[in-house]
Amino acid sequence: MARQLRVVATPTIVFLAPDTGPVLQLTGYRDARAVRHALEYVHGRHYRSQAFTEYLATREMPAVYEFRDHPQFAVATYFKGYRKPLAILFEDRHCTACARFQERTLHHPDVIAEMKRFLFVRLDADSDRPVVDPAGNMTTPAQWAKTLGLTYRPALVLFDEGREIFRIDGQLYHFHFKEALRYVSGGHHRRYPNISAYNAARREELLQQGIDIDYTE
Template structure:
């Protein structure tokens, strides 16, 4: 089973600072929605029609109180003055939806849902999720999890200029000229392996490129975290340059260049990661994760917890409760 990491952004686990047993959860962050978001009557047909008349798109920002990933993305791209915020204000009607909320939303003439029900319909058990709709209310962009402001702006340009009519987002991002902001860093755990098909033990494939805004921080924080390093020790770890023409053999036995493989799997986030066990893709990391969530994702795959728990979220609820009862403090935002 392939559970996209984006489905893992942990709604019920991002709720501020609570005490459970002897341990406590910290790092949850409350946030306010910008006052320039659209004061919508939550009639999506009406909202998309109004936006189209002004050559704009409707953007749904699905979030949850206490979510540190939501707080960071709101601050960087919607609150702080800069080119991304300006581009959003000029071209998008942004509507906030609380994934646990109770407001009623007219999704269509025949369908009305609460915010929580709509999140379930759209398969959004995590936050933040950004969904962009065209004039016919089709979902033309869906982002699972946090995005850096510069990368987010490129994605917004893809939507506003309607490139979705001609190409996938991953194809567009490859065509967009991006200045080099990151030089790929080595790590002792990285193995230089071109044929991945014989590996049946836990396998982590990390994708980076020179346009990765989050990769340096990934190396300097996540990969230096002791618990993350211990979890990675259970894996064969391969790092690939997402823009490379190098031919590899995938774990499924498919011979392909790295950059073409990225298009096939439609992975736009960097550093993205595929996690395999027993030769099968178990999880796709396609959004930002802080150390605790990252470490537990690795253990979910490496320890074959997916055989007991259908989703990472099911596993994480149990694991988190165990840690708290043991007196372990959990920081969600480090």
């Protein structure tokens, strides 16, 4: 069933409607507000008239987050022709999970080590300033996030050789987050059919080396 529903990572929640089948898929952990929005979207059958991203844009969400700097953040707005590993992080001022994500995940030593292998750029998902995406399209962070169909903040999209390889559109704790980075920067996406296959092999590799795997935050 996971293959049929195109589930590539866990945890994943798939919402099914009796008349249309899958109407919403959420990958990764979500905070209470995000889960409530998803439940209201499906229960109210808003999927019949609008995408989840459009529905979220109509919700009242107060500003709760002040953008924070990070030593690995680069300033860049032109990505056409960039062939090396590229990480685009989308945050906004309404993000209830961004502060904790910065403190617990982005500043974890193992994550920082993997971030160094990317051009790692943080964008304000509400911004209208011009950027050029890897395909050469002139856009804005707000429009780019909408075009990508991102439904959560923070959201991370990982590119290699100019194409999207993997995205994190939900909460991941530090181990899975840094392994997602390694999956792309190490070129493991060329060897494994998906990140689930990579994670299984990587888990076995670490355990054989006697390394404890910490799945906690």
